[in-house]
Amino acid sequence: MSATDGNDLRTGEVPDIDFHKSTFSEQGACVEVGRSGGMVHVRDTKNRALGTLSFTIPEWRAFVQGVQAREFDDEAMM
Secondary structure, eight states, X not given: OOGGGTOEEEOSOOTTOOXXXXXXXXXXXXXXXXXXXXXXXXXXXXXXXXXXXXXXXXXXXXXXXXXXXXXXSHHHHO
């Protein structure tokens, strides 16, 4: 990913972000999501040192809507 496509891959901890994990998360297979500076940041709870993926709010909203519409289910991907 590059800065030109709106997504950013950062390594290490992102300061001053309050990350949240879903209460529906299965133990050990989770991501955390936080907002800062008009961006949404996502990281793996098991390996935070890998960094975060950062998306604009419209990008994140489009992703969530796709998940809710089941666009990423196996059948939809074929």
